[in-house]
Amino acid sequence: MSQSQDILEHMKSSPITPIEALNKFGCLRLAARIKDLKDLGHQIVTLTAEKNGKKFARYVLIKERK
Numbered sequence: 197m198s199q200s201q202d203i204l205e206h207m208k209s210s211p212i213t214p215i216e217a218l219n220k221f222g223c224l225r226l227a228a229r230i231k232d233l234k235d236l237g238h239q240i241v242t243l244t245a246e247k248n249g250k251k252f253a254r255y256v257l258i259k260e261r262k
Contacts, residue, residue, distance in 0.1 A: 200229045204238065207257035213245070214252060230255050237261030 202221045206212055217223040234240055239259040245252055 199223045200232050203229050204233055204257070204260075207240070207255065208260075211243070211254045211256045213254050226255070227253070 199221050203212060203217060203223065203226070206216075206220065212226070214226045217226040217229070223229055230240055230242070238257065238261050241256050241258055243254045243256060245254045
């Protein structure tokens with residue numbers, strides 16, 4: 197399976213952050229994979245989260261492409 201497919205499968209059950217993508221899938225460019233998924237028609241929103249004073253993106257799958 198490709199990184200994009202792995203990430204999509206993960207997002208079906210929970211949001212994903214860049215550090216999770218790196219640890220689980222070896223993905224260094226999560227934003228690029230999210231763009232690929234959006235270009236395929238998946239509806240994904242980007243939320244800004246903060247932990248220990250650091251801001252990061254959290255991506256949530258709203259609706260899969262049919």
